[in-house]
Amino acid sequence: MTKPMGIVVTGVSGRMGRMLVETITTSEKARLVGALERAGHAWIGQDLGQAMGSAPMGVMVSDDIAQTLEGADVVIDFTAPTATIGFAQAAARAGVAHVIGTTGMSGAEIAQLPPPSRDALIVRAGNMSLGVNLLVQLTKQVAAALDEDYDIEVIEAHHNQKVDAPSGTALMLGEAAAQGRGVMLEDVSDRARDGITGARQRGHIGFAAIRGGDIVGEHDVLFAATGERIILRHVASDRSVFARGALKAALWTAGKAPGHYDMLDVLGLSEQ
Numbered sequence: 001m002t003k004p005m006g007i008v009v010t011g012v013s014g015r016m017g018r019m020l021v022e023t024i025t026t027s028e029k030a031r032l033v034g035a036l037e038r039a040g041h042a043w044i045g046q047d048l049g050q051a052m053g054s055a056p057m058g059v060m061v062s063d064d065i066a067q068t069l070e071g072a073d074v075v076i077d078f079t080a081p082t083a084t085i086g087f088a089q090a091a092a093r094a095g096v097a098h099v100i101g102t103t104g105m106s107g108a109e110i111a112q113l114p115p116p117s118r119d120a121l122i123v124r125a126g127n128m129s130l131g132v133n134l135l136v137q138l139t140k141q142v143a144a145a146l147d148e149d150y151d152i153e154v155i156e157a158h159h160n161q162k163v164d165a166p167s168g169t170a171l172m173l174g175e176a177a178a179q180g181r182g183v184m185l186e187d188v189s190d191r192a193r194d195g196i197t198g199a200r201q202r203g204h205i206g207f208a209a210i211r212g213g214d215i216v217g218e219h220d221v222l223f224a225a226t227g228e229r230i231i232l233r234h235v236a237s238d239r240s241v242f243a244r245g246a247l248k249a250a251l252w253t254a255g256k257a258p259g260h261y262d263m264l265d266v267l268g269l270s271e272q
């Protein structure tokens with residue numbers, strides 16, 4: 001049997017951090033070797049299991065990134081843009097692969113991720129579920145098959161604690177629709193409508209964000225024409241789909257060359 005992969009989880013007290021711990025500790029293919037939280041967090045210096053209210057796990061929560069990454073294979077990171085840039089630089093320095101689920105990164109922030117030439121092996125995706133990544137490919141195909149008589153709108157719904165909009169997934173879907181149409185998303189994106197907006201512009205791709213309660217993550221891609229509508233929909237009802245995808249991505253990095261990859265690469269859904 002091959003040795004289980006050594007995985008560090010960042011933002012370990014967060015919604016995704018906790019879900020990742022559960023997913024990794026129940027996998028035979030991976031071992032949790034480190035847990036990170038920001039300096040000053042109440043969990044620092046505690047055993048992770050005890051901090052989570054269960055039995056000791058023998059993994060201490062730390063704010064020392066370099067020391068925690070020592071000897072690890074992969075760091076899985078669902079935190080916030082500025083934190084993710086720091087983790088990416090530390091991971092490249094340590095020769096540790098970095099799986100990034102963090103969303104809301106601006107173009108300028110993405111440009112600060114270390115390039116493959118600095119030995120960075122990064123898998124980054126706004127959504128790690130198999131279902132959404134299939135939906136990305138379907139969206140591209142449908143957009144390519146339809147002309148601009150079909151208005152494209154991406155509608156997303158999330159819990160009331162989400163801090164970024166549109167969601168990373170909505171942007172992936174918008175990007176796929178734009179690629180299918182052969183246009184640049186930044187040229188056709190309508191991200192905010194309020195007041196007297198004027199009629200919808202033909203060919204534009206609109207985004208709408210709903211926030212409420214404990215909604216895990218729901219995404220519709222609407223193709224609306226005169227007389228008919230096509231709706232492609234994904235509903236996540238449990239965060240474990242994201243954690244399982246992230247673990248799959250972490251395991252996939254074994255033996256891969258430095259590079260920037262996404263979940264389509266991991267799932268073998270990339271077009272040649």
Ligand SMILES: NC(=O)C1=CN([C@@H]2O[C@H](COP(=O)(O)OP(=O)(O)OC[C@H]3O[C@@H](n4cnc5c(N)ncnc54)[C@H](OP(=O)(O)O)[C@@H]3O)[C@@H](O)[C@H]2O)C=CC1
Pocket residue numbers: 010011012013014015016017037038041078079080082083100101102103104125126127128129164168242
């Ligand atoms: N790609 C995907 O499939 C998915 C992506 N996400 C994305 O993952 C991210 C996290 O989501 P979620 O778990 O719900 O969020 P939470 O707020 O529950 O957790 C975020 C964690 O990151 C920590 N953190 C935030 N900022 C920093 C920092 N500067 N340095 C160190 N740690 C930091 C937080 O610590 P503290 O509490 O101290 O701030 C917290 O532990 C979001 O961007 C979300 O959109 C979520 C689900 C799926």
Ligand SMILES: O=C(O)C1=N[C@H](C(=O)O)C[C@H](O)C1
Pocket residue numbers: 103126127158162166167168169170216217218
């Ligand atoms: O913040 C979340 O919760 C989620 N974020 C991701 C996104 O921005 O698309 C993925 C998922 O929808 C949950």
